[in-house]
Amino acid sequence: MTGPEVSPSFRLVYVPGVMPDKWVRVWNERQPDVPLTLTQVPAGPAHGMLRDGEADAGLVRLPVDRTVLSAIPLYTERTVVVVPKDHLVTAADSVTVEDLADDIVLHPLDDVLGWETLPGRPALERPATTADAIELVAAGIGVLVAPLSLARLHHRKDLTHRPLEDAPASSVALAWPEAATTDLVEDFIGIVRGRTVNSTRGRRPQPAQEKKPDRKQERKKDGPAARNAARGRRGTGGGTAKNPRRGKPRRRS
Structure with a gap:
């Protein structure tokens, strides 16, 4: 069994x-x-x-x-630099890597950007996580470069971010x-990928519903002869055709 x-x-x-x-x-x-x-x-x-x-x-x-x-x-994702709200770079709409030359740029061990050369000045130690790096930014230790989604995930009221040009992206x-x-x-x-449930590329396409017959199309297909024959059948009784009356009877003078 x-x-x-x-x-x-x-x-x-x-x-x-x-x-x-x-x-x-x-x-x-x-x-x-x-x-x-x-x-x-x-x-x-x-x-x-x-x-x-x-x-x-x-x-x-x-x-x-x-x-x-x-x-x-x-x-x-867009890459941003996370800084305190009173940082000088907040005066600009976007920042370049060169703008961070004098800053300590934190490089957490879980960094996802894959830098070849980190901008700015290195910190004495690398934070263990991005969340730890955010805490250091809030303490005024340095700044952090990260994907926008991570900056939003670890948002703090005392921090803000600006787009960073010429930086790696995730x-x-x-x-x-x-x-x-x-x-x-x-x-x-x-x-x-946004496929609908009935997509031909999906694994479980739903059976198509049977369409109701189009009466107008059927009448067009039948043609005038068929319609006239149908009228004749509706006008007969007992199988014997009746002669139609042609006009009104004439009155005798």
Whole structure:
């Protein structure tokens, strides 16, 4: 005897700054019998969970290991510099890397921008996380360069941000283990790409409803002869045709 069947589920991981709500909402509408487990994890561990089969798919930051993971790029974020509200750069609408030459630029260990050369002056120590770096910015220790979504995620009333030109940018992608491209993964890909439930590229197209016959088209197809014959049939009784009366009877003078 075989054991009881395990109910299907879909495990989705996402990195800080990504907002998966709209896709999860569509999933719950289309797959009410398949619960979606949503877990937020740091950028580095998210890749490992996908490689180890601990998640079915993930909204992660590029790059990913393309030898084991498939990925669909979704969007690229704007890069900003997070500063205290009284910082000099707040007088400008945007900032260049050269504008940070005299600042201590914090470089957290979970940085997702992949700098070749960090602008400004280095700090004595690297903060462990972006959240820790934000606290140091608030304390006046330095400034932080990060994707816009992370600046918003860690927003504080005493801090602000400005777009940073000529800086690396972070791209977000949907990734999954290449060897485990399941039907549920294909369903989620369709949702992220905006396919409708009846899309021909979707996995479960809904059966098309039978169209009602168009009476006008049928009458056009029948033609005048058929319509005249139909009128003749409606005017007969008992199978014997009656001669129609032609005009009114003439009165005798």
